[in-house]
């Protein structure tokens with residue numbers, strides 16, 4: 001049987017997306033339909049536990065062997081003809097943002113599940129096993145380190161560093177290790193590409209930007225991911241009375257921080273980068289005291305590593321100048337949280353995605369593109385051939401409940417994924 | 431016996447200040463001595479309960495009748511010859527800032543206590559009773575409404591509004607009413623200048639600014655207080671992905687808020703006002719989502735009501751412009767929390783302070799001045815003759831653990847208070 005002739009059950013993937021959204025964290029109503037909400041399923045939360053348990057049950061019922069590693073990654077391995085060989089993997093993440101939609105990450109895992117269901121129903125046996133992976137804390141929302149557990153698996157981040165990470169969305173911060181234990185997903189398998197290997201990694205994802213939609217194209221063949229860096233900025237000022245301290249006598253930490261945020265945006269324009277501040281706290285946080293301390297986290301991105309370094313250098317030059325100019329008792333400090341270098345995906349996997357996409361939507365409806373967001377595929381690509389498939393995002397909206405891709409776009413994406421993975425399976429056996 | 435000949439016990443006031451600081455909330459070490467810390471005694475906290483219980487015990491042991499009103503104000507009434515008449519009052523507050531010092535407010539109440547002790551020890555009987563008042567939540571730090579309970583007493587703020595106020599310094603916000611009940615200070619007496627009247631109000635306070643120190647003067651005769659206004663600003667933007675949303679496509683609430691903070695400072699310079707932001711929160715508060723919502727509280731001050739109105743109008747004009755220029759989905763909203771109009775104290779009380787100060791330190795060492803900070807005396811002045819006495823603040827520092835006034839300055843202040851109050855007592859009986 002040729003893999004080109006498998007029949008996909010229409011609409012089932014979309015149903016699975018909506019059913020799991022409904023059961024595990026639906027939030028953020030944006031329309032009258034019950035499907036018109038986002039999802040808030042923070043990593044290692046109770047909802048995350050719920051969807052994980054469901055995922056394990058579903059994949060086991062398909063005949064998968066399920067392995068859970070020590071950072072909570074779930075590997076569901078569907079058997080092939082040659083079960084001693086490394087599996088070909090499909091992976092993404094089931095965690096979402098606090099203001100998340102129904103598709104970011106979830107689409108990738110559930111499309112993978114639908115690939116396994118389709119193979120099984122069609123009685124197709126792949127040459128090699130297929131691993132469907134749910135990676136832990138891709139979002140970096142609850143625990144501020146994105147692509148966390150795939151990076152532990154690729155040995156780019158030490159396990160201990162991930163374990164110690166503190167949540168930023170809980171009133172009383174908890175660690176990754178604590179939450180893994182609490183929800184029962186600190187597994188026995190070592191988190192390592194060496195001892196728990198895969199042969200390749202495919203991931204389908206919503207674009208999260210406007211490019212495909214604007215060009216009226218259907219599939220993005222993702223050839224790489226831009227570089228990004230997250231770091232903390234701490235501004236130290238002096239607590240003083242708002243009513244008695246002349247402007248000129250102040251060391252106002254929030255005034256200096258405001259200037260830094262504006263400067264960062266200016267530098268981003270100049271360097272053709274992105275600059276954002278999503279986390280910002282201050283002390284003592286009362287109305288009539290000039291803040292003595294401000295801490296914020298910066299997210300900077302550029303398609304090239306050089307471009308990223310250039311803006312980071314200028315920021316590290318400019319912010320201390322701002323702090324100096326803004327008050328005698330002001331100082332500023334930087335702490336790097338995370339850098340993800342620019343990624344170039346592997347031509348073997350890109351070729352499978354390209355062939356599959358062109359055969360399904362035609363060459364006028366595909367585009368080779370660079371991802372603006374980081375993905376677990378960045379981590380896997382450091383160790384094994386990897387590529388990604390994008391489908392259009394309505395208005396380019398993401399990390400927002402209104403994330404939307406149409407039923408047709410979702411179905412087409414699934415077809416492209418199925419064919420790309422099975423083409424790779426065939427290619428490996430040549 | 432003339433009130434001019436009473437003997438003050440040297441050093442006792444300072445000891446009382448340091449002993450109560452030590453027992454009830456010492457925090458913020460700034461030097462090697464045990465007295466070199468600030469005090470964090472948030473309104474209606476456990477430490478506030480502690481110092482209140484101590485205050486009630488001390489004043490009762492002097493023979494005071496103690497009344498607690500329904501907003502937690504404590505009136506300790508020391509008897510005079512004519513106990514049917516309204517008492518002459520000395521008042522201030524025992525609550526402090528999170529980054530508070532040892533003197534702001536506390537000096538006023540404990541100096542009043544020392545006045546009562548001195549009168550008693552000297553066997554002096556005033557013509558009229560003297561009320562020593564501890565006003566609840568002057569700081570507006572834990573519950574963001576300064577001069578709260580004196581303003582309820584003066585009927586400028588409805589009791590219900592004060593009761594409902596939510597704390598900003600607790601992880602789980604609680605109301606004023608809840609905390610009054612919890613610490614046992616929701617008293618039976620109606621909070622009203624009508625049914626629980628006083629004849630006049632005197633308050634001694636640290637200057638909280640640099641003017642007296644810079645001029646090498648010892649006593650400020652406070653003739654008024656500048657106007658100020660607190661209001662919330664809410665900026666609504668759109669949650670979007672930091673890695674995929676082009677700068678030009680954003681509605682970045684924190685970028686707009688940063689521009690507003692800078693604009694506010696510029697306008698303050700132009701209008702010769704003060705402008706500060708001490709409270710600032712955002713949502714969803716994760717690294718890779720552009721904030722969809724920012725809320726901050728502005729504190730604006732000017733010596734004239736007109737001056738304050740002028741900058742407020744310009745702010746309400748300029749901020750929406752900033753929001754409009756900064757993104758299609760941005761909007762801004764204002765909510766007034768509190769306005770304290772410019773205050774002119776009463777000439778009868780000012781005269782007593784002036785006479786007392788000049789007789790003690792000489793006319794070259796006094797200055798008539800306007801207070802930059804609000805005080806409970808603003809509320810009392812709306813109903814009864816009021817004035818204040820300032821002593822120097824080292825480096826003008828306040829709302830900071832390093833607040834400092836020397837033992838001599840504190841002793842001199844006490845002498846001026848004692849004589850001003852007893853001069854008023856004599857003046858009333860003429």
Ligand SMILES: NC(=O)NCCC(=O)O
Pocket residue numbers: 104138139140146147372373374375671673718
């Ligand atoms: N795809 C995605 O939103 N990943 C989160 C990591 C990032 O911020 O790029």
Ligand SMILES: NC(=O)NCCC(=O)O
Pocket residue numbers: 241243288534568569570576577802803804805
């Ligand atoms: N004196 C003092 O710090 N009062 C608090 C109210 C204000 O912010 O002015």
